[in-house]
Amino acid sequence: MPQDEKQKIALIEAALYASGKPLTLKSLASIINEKKLKEVEKLVECLIKRYKEAESSIQIYKLKDGRFMMKLKPEYLLKVKKFCGKKLLSSGPLKTLSFIAYKQPVSKAYVxxxxxxHAYIHIKILKELGFIYEEKMGKTKLLKTTSTFADAFNLDHDIKIMKKQLMKIFSELTQTQLNQREG
Incomplete structure (x- = not known):
């Protein structure tokens, strides 16, 4: 692999790491001064392959909308969460977010x-973070999750599929908690 290509891959890796959010091919192209998006995608795919081959705890995901994101693999998150920086959400808003995600579309009043x-405060926080949005239906305000939420938690954007993924996560989490209490 040419040195120039190695440098471009290193810059893409640095951008994905530093951003902490999904990046488009266009934004990655601007970092490495590459005009051909196909070339940028090829470099990102090389990086993805490198992480897979190394069996790293970190993974680069290609989202359905074509953006890329670097994240810790879910199986490592529970074990290292105490080392993570400040929590993005405390347990109250996180529980409210989980409820909204699983029940969506759900009325604000029902939540x-x-x-x-305190749900009203949680809803305000979640809207500010871009995880949920309100949709008026007559006099009722319905709450739904956003693509930002789906991307942040590596969930599908399709609500039906997302609900199945959440159910699996909740059942695994419950089992993990039971195992920890027994141990």
Whole structure:
């Protein structure tokens, strides 16, 4: 592999690591001064292959919309979460987000009824983070998750598939918690 190509791959890797969010081929192309998006995609695919072959705890995901994101593999997250920086969400808003994601589309009033009066504050936080949005249907305000939410948690953008993924995560999490209590 030519040195120039190695340097471009290293820059792409640095950008994905530093951003902490999904990046488009166009934004990656601007970093390495490459006009051909196919060439950029080829370099990203090389990087993805390198991480897979190394059996790394870090993975680069290609999202359905064509963006790329570097993330820790889910199986390592529970074991190292104590080393992670400040939590993005405390448990209250996270539980509210989980409820909205699983029940969506769900009315704001129903979320507040089930989650309690603090749900309105949680909803405000979640909207500011771009994880959920409100949609008016008559006098009712329905809450739904955004593509930002799906990307951040590596979930499918299709709501039906997302709900199945969430159910699997919730059942695995419950089993993990039970195993930890027994041990």
């Amino acid at each position: 507040a009824k089930v989650r309690g009066k």
